[in-house]
Amino acid sequence: xxxxxxxxxxxxxxxxxxxxxxxxxxxxxxxxxxxxxxxxxxxxxxxxxxxxxxxxxxxxxxxxxxxxxxxxxxxxxxxxxxxxxxxxxxxxxxxxxxxxxxxxxxxxxxxxxxxxxxxxxxxxxxxxxxxxxxxxxxxxxxxxxxxxxxxxxxxxxxxxxxxxxxxxxxxxxxxxxxxxxxxxxxxxxxxxxxxxxxxxxxxxxxxxxxxxxxxxxxxxxxxxxxxxxxxxxxxxxxxxxxxxxxxxxxxxxxxxxxxxxxxxxxxxxxxxxxxxxxxxxxxxxxxxxxxxxxxxxxxxxxxxxxxxxxxxxxxxxxxxxxxxxxxxxxxxxxxxxxxxx
Amino acid sequence: xxxxxxxxxxxxxxxxxxxxxxxxxxxxxxxxxxxxxxxxxxxxxxxxxxxxxxxxxxxxxxxxxxxxxxxxxxxxxxxxxxxxxxxxxxxxxxxxxxxxxxxxxxxxxxxxxxxxxxxxxxxxxxxxxxxxxxxxxxxxxxxxxxxxxxxxxxxxxxxxxxxxxxxxxxxxxxxxxxxxxxxxxxxxxxxxxxxxxxxxxxxxxxxxxxxxxxxxxxxxxxxxxxxxxxxxxxxxxxxxxxxxxxxxxxxxxxxxxxxxxxxxxxxxxxxxxxxxxxxxxxxxxxxxxxxxxxxxxxxxxxxxxxxxxxxxxxxxxxxxxxxxxxxxxxxxxxxxxxxxx
DNA sequence: CTGTTAGCGCCTTCAA
DNA sequence: TTGAAGGCGCTAACAG
Numbered sequence: 001x002x003x004x005x006x007x008x009x010x011x012x013x014x015x016x017x018x019x020x021x022x023x024x025x026x027x028x029x030x031x032x033x034x035x036x037x038x039x040x041x042x043x044x045x046x047x048x049x050x051x052x053x054x055x056x057x058x059x060x061x062x063x064x065x066x067x068x069x070x071x072x073x074x075x076x077x078x079x080x081x082x083x084x085x086x087x088x089x090x091x092x093x094x095x096x097x098x099x100x101x102x103x104x105x106x107x108x109x110x111x112x113x114x115x116x117x118x119x120x121x122x123x124x125x126x127x128x129x130x131x132x133x134x135x136x137x138x139x140x141x142x143x144x145x146x147x148x149x150x151x152x153x154x155x156x157x158x159x160x161x162x163x164x165x166x167x168x169x170x171x172x173x174x175x176x177x178x179x180x181x182x183x184x185x186x187x188x189x190x191x192x193x194x195x196x197x198x199x200x201x202x203x204x205x206x207x208x209x210x211x212x213x214x215x216x217x218x219x220x221x222x223x224x225x226x227x228x229x230x231x232x233x234x235x236x237x238x239x240x241x242x243x244x245x246x247x248x249x250x251x252x253x254x255x256x257x258x259x260x261x262x263x264x265x266x267x268x269x270x271x272x273x274x275x276x277x278x279x280x281x282x283x284x285x286x287x288x289x290x291x292x293x294x295x296x297x298x299x300x301x302x303x304x305x306x307x308x309x310x311x312x313x314x315x316x317x318x319x320x321x322x323x324x325x326x327x328x329x330x331x332x333x334x335x336x337x338x339x340x341x
Numbered sequence: 342x343x344x345x346x347x348x349x350x351x352x353x354x355x356x357x358x359x360x361x362x363x364x365x366x367x368x369x370x371x372x373x374x375x376x377x378x379x380x381x382x383x384x385x386x387x388x389x390x391x392x393x394x395x396x397x398x399x400x401x402x403x404x405x406x407x408x409x410x411x412x413x414x415x416x417x418x419x420x421x422x423x424x425x426x427x428x429x430x431x432x433x434x435x436x437x438x439x440x441x442x443x444x445x446x447x448x449x450x451x452x453x454x455x456x457x458x459x460x461x462x463x464x465x466x467x468x469x470x471x472x473x474x475x476x477x478x479x480x481x482x483x484x485x486x487x488x489x490x491x492x493x494x495x496x497x498x499x500x501x502x503x504x505x506x507x508x509x510x511x512x513x514x515x516x517x518x519x520x521x522x523x524x525x526x527x528x529x530x531x532x533x534x535x536x537x538x539x540x541x542x543x544x545x546x547x548x549x550x551x552x553x554x555x556x557x558x559x560x561x562x563x564x565x566x567x568x569x570x571x572x573x574x575x576x577x578x579x580x581x582x583x584x585x586x587x588x589x590x591x592x593x594x595x596x597x598x599x600x601x602x603x604x605x606x607x608x609x610x611x612x613x614x615x616x617x618x619x620x621x622x623x624x625x626x627x628x629x630x631x632x633x634x635x636x637x638x639x640x641x642x643x644x645x646x647x648x649x650x651x652x653x654x655x656x657x658x659x660x661x662x663x664x665x666x667x668x669x670x671x672x673x674x675x676x677x678x679x680x681x682x
Numbered sequence: 683c684t685g686t687t688a689g690c691g692c693c694t695t696c697a698a
Numbered sequence: 699t700t701g702a703a704g705g706c707g708c709t710a711a712c713a714g
Contacts, residue, residue, distance in 0.1 A: 013469035013488045015691060026701045031693055041699060056485075058465030062403050063691035066706045081434040081444065086427045093422035093448055103422065105446040107434055124399030128354035129707085130471075144397075147354045285626035288634075356707060367685045372709055382683060404707035407690045470691085 014057045023051040034059060065129050074312065075131035076105040077122045078138075083284040084301070085137045088153055091305020092135055099313065104131060123147055133316050135308045149315035151308045154299075158198035163321030165308045169199045172297040172328025173206025173251070176279045179295070179330055180249040181214050183338045185277060188216075189240050189247030191226035191233055191257045200228065203253050203281060222247050226257040233257035237264040241276070248276065248339040255280035255287050255296055262290065262335060273337035283331055292334035300326050355398045364392040375400060406470050415653065416472035417446040418463045419479075424625040425642070426478045429494055432646020433476055440654070445472060464488055474657050476649045490656035492649045495640075499539035504662030506649045510540045513638040513669030514547025514592070517620045520636070520671055521590040522555050524679045526618060529557075530581050530588030532567030532574055532598045541569065544594050544622060563588050567598040574598035578605040582617075589617065589680040596621035596628050596637055603631065603676060614678035624672055633675035641667050 016034075020027045025048060032040055033048040034057075051057075065071040076092050078085040093103050108122035119139040127134065127147035134150040136143050142161050143152045151163035159166060180188050190207045193200025208218055221243060224236035233252065237260055240247060252258035258280030265276045272278055272292055280287060283298035307324045315321050357375075361368045366389060373381055374389040375398075392398075406412040417433050419426040434444050449463035460480040468475065468488035475491040477484050483502050484493045492504035500507060521529050531548045534541025549559055562584060565577035574593065578601055581588060593599035599621030606617045613619055613633055621628060624639035648665045656662050 013465060016693095017691080027691090028693080028701060028703095029699090032700090035693080037693095039699060044699080056461065056465065058462055060470050060691060061466040062407055062470040063706095064693080066403055066407065066691080066708095067693045068706090081431050081446075083431075086431060090422050090424075090427060103448045105422075105430075107444045120397065121399055124354060124397070125402040129401050129403040285630065289626070289629040293629075354707095357709095358707080368707090369686075369709075370684060373684090376709080378709095380683060385683080401707055404690095405709080407692095407707080408709045409690090 013060070014055045016057070016059065019048065019051050019055060019057050022055065023048045061130070071130060071132055072101055073104050073131050074101045074309075075122075075126050075134040076103060077119055077126070077134050077136045078105065078107055079118050079140075081105075081107050083286065084282060087284070087301035088135075088137055088305045088308075091302035092309050093305075094302065095306035095309035101132070117141055119143055123150060133312045135305070135312060145321075149312060149321075151311045151315070151321065153304055153308050154199065156197045156199070159323040159325075163311050163315060163323070165304050165311065165324045165326065166199075167299040167304070167326045167328050169202035169328070170206045170209075172281060172299075173203040174210045175206075175328060175330045176251045176281065176297050177207045177210035178214075179332070179336065180251060180277060180279060181210065181216075183249070183277065183336060185247075185249040185339050186216060187219075187222065187245065187247045187249070189222040189224070189250040191224055191236050191240070191250060191252040191261060193226065193228045193253035193257075195225070197228075200253055207251055221245075226253055226260075228254050228257065230256055230260050233260040234264055237261040241265060241268060241270070246276075249336070250276065250278050252278065252280050255282045255284045255294060258294055258296065258335070259286060259290050262292070262294070272335050274340060277336040277339070279336055287331075288333070295333045295336040296331050298329045298331045300329070354401070355396045357398070357400065360389065360392050360396060360398050363396065364389045403471070412471060412473055413442055414445050414472050415442045415650075416463075416467050416475040417444060418460055418467070418475050418477045419446065419448050420459050420481075422446075422448050424627060425623060428625065428642035429476075429478055429646045429649075432643035433650050434646075435643065436647035436650035442473070458482055460484055464491060474653045476646070476653060486662075490653060490662075492652045492656070492662065494645055494649050495540065497538040497540065500664040500666075504652050504656060504664070506645050506652065506665045506667065507540075508640040508645070508667045508669050510543035510669070511547045511550075513622060513640075514544040515551045516547075516669060516671045517592045517622065517638050518548045518551035519555075520673070520677065521592060521618060521620060522551065522557075524590070524618065524677060526588075526590040526680050527557060528560075528563065528586065528588045528590070530563040530565070530591040532565055532577055532581070532591060532593040532602060534567065534569045534594035534598075536566070538569075541594055548592055562586075567594055567601075569595050569598065571597055571601050574601040575605055578602040582606060582609060582611070587617075590677070591617065591619050593619065593621050596623045596625045596635060599635055599637065599676070600627060600631050603633070603635070613676050615681060618677040618680070620677055628672075629674070636674045636677040637672050639670045639672045641670070 016027050016030050020030045033045050076089050089105055108118035119136050136152045138154045139152050140156045143150050145162050153165045155164050224240050226233035226236045250261050252261050258278050261278050262272050270276045280294050280296040283296045287294040287296050357368050357371050361371045374386050417430050430446055449459040460477050477493045479495045480493050481497045484491050486503050494506045496505050565581050567574035567577045591602050593602050599619050602619050603613050611617050621635050621637040624637045628635040628637050
């Protein structure tokens with residue numbers, strides 16, 4: 001820290017040129033040696049490799065990918081590193097073990113705010129150069145596939161575009177509602193998800209259909225806007241619970257909303273599940289960490305990640321893509337029970 | 342797929358040149374407009390911006406970072422996307438909200454196997470170009486800081502190098518052992534972590550010290566090698582439980598090992614915690630998802646991620662780095678209880 | 683105000 | 699068997 005000259009050179013990274021210089025060969029030769037191209041004398045090769053080891057040279061992923069077609073890296077593009085995306089990431093990563101692909105995850109809207117269209121931006125910025133293909137998590141708009149093969153997981157627009165993986169939201173919502181019905185509930189509330197998302201619409205439809213099948217009339221007063229988000233869900237839950245005839249059970253469109261509902265109910269002195277049953281959707285890790293643990297509809301996130309990888313690998317070798325729909329599963333835990341009396 | 346000519350041009354990504362061509366200006370001008378440099382006529386600027394929007398142009402992160410010094414991206418380098426790393430990643434990501442840094446996570450040994458030294462490789466490949474700084478999760482060797490500022494979380498070598506964040510492993514292990522002692526256990530087993538890691542050594546030392554303080558002689562037969570890994574831990578747990586005088590409680594060096602221990606015990610008809618108490622270390626999400634839920638020593642992973650970010654940001658603006666040690670916390674759940682009779 | 687020139691680090695022809 | 703030249707997409711100097 002003594003010399004703060006105009007040209008700060010903090011022992012920059014070792015480049016191919018440094019290796020070439022030290023080995024007394026040309027840059028091209030080093031490149032060939034490092035990449036195992038043949039047509040190099042054994043002696044030269046050894047010498048170069050020695051220098052490479054000495055200097056700790058590693059080719060720059062960035063420079064390499066600019067010049068080469070293939071990088072051997074699959075990108076997982078997310079808006080934000082939240083539990084849902086992280087589970088998916090884990091599934092993707094596991095499925096990629098044993099292949100010759102590395103995984104790179106990129107959160108595109110960390111510094112930009114909730115900018116809709118982050119997926120397009122990320123895909124353009126990374127695609128064609130850094131990554132050979134992408135798994136895009138919960139894209140808000142159609143994923144352009146022109147830049148690089150991409151498969152969308154749980155796309156907000158439903159199965160549009162060449163390749164998607166999602167969960168059977170309709171069946172899942174029916175499962176949730178039927179579970180509450182089978183426990184004896186008749187006044188069942190619903191906390192909607194974000195109205196502009198296909199998944200939320202399907203979850204509400206499943207709720208309505210299950211009610212109809214059970215011969216229960218739909219009651220608009222039992223439904224509120226949870227928006228898939230904590231804050232919004234809290235307000236909605238409070239409204240629902242303070243109505244004249246509050247529900248005895250609530251189906252929240254996702255676990256985040258469900259957890260908020262439990263919190264609000266508890267604050268008001270209601271016991272879950274004795275006074276109020278709550279069921280969520282997703283089965284994020286928090287669903288088992290909260291108290292009481294949350295009954296929910298599980299989306300098989302790991303398997304979805306793996307399915308996305310299969311589709312992507314297929315596309316990378318010329319395949320067409322396709323749509324995969326995973327089953328939803330009811331996970332009964334502590335937050336649901338029979339209504340009182 | 343009809344024309345497989347020598348020059349495959351599958352609607353490649355839109356480059357700055359396409360924009361320049363379409364707008365009838367030079368490449369440099371487009372660059373200036375896009376980057377908000379001044380000295381451009383309003384008319385030109387507007388026209389270029391129009392074309393940019395039309396074509397959906399986004400600058401390539403790779404190309405940009407080759408030319409520029411700063412990329413505005415912080416890298417989180419992990420060996421593998423497993424729960425521990427993912428929690429940390431979430432902490433890092435949250436702490437970076439509101440700054441103008443994006444997050445990029447890279448798993449360096451997915452395609453390469455357990456190659457020791459993945460951190461050096463990843464750092465060299467990404468550093469200096471793609472990322473401005475790095476948070477390296479559980480590096481196995483000293484992290485070279487020459488390429489780019491880097492802070493190591495839970496380094497296997499202990500607080501070496503310019504910047505690290507870790508948990509007080511010694512105190513944590515004492516907490517764990519003292520918890521079992523306070524429940525009345527006297528024959529307490531230990532599943533070691535990987536012997537070459539400082540964290541594992543400290544955890545064993547904490548265990549021994551706590552026993553000594555309680556006046557209990559150390560018994561080598563109550564200790565086995567769990568290696569921090571599922572498979573190895575299963576074997577070790579089986580050995581421990583089938584000894585002549587099996588322990589009534591086990592302190593496993595991490596949650597993964599603890600969960601395996603519970604599984605093995607259950608298989609053999611032991612009830613946890615009635616017949617055997619088990620305590621882990623880490624508090625990964627699985628610790629609440631298993632049954633019975635796991636008593637453990639919590640490492641504050643989110644906070645550690647945040648601490649790493651603080652240190653890194655400081656280094657990025659010329660700071661020196663430093664060592665942060667976080668407290669460990671006992672989380673009592675269902676897997677521990679008093680010994681029978 | 684705008685275009686030209688010169689690379690960033692690397693890989694791939696093509697000559698020598 | 700090796701080296702020189704060109705260029706991937708972009709930006710930072712410098713000319714015009």
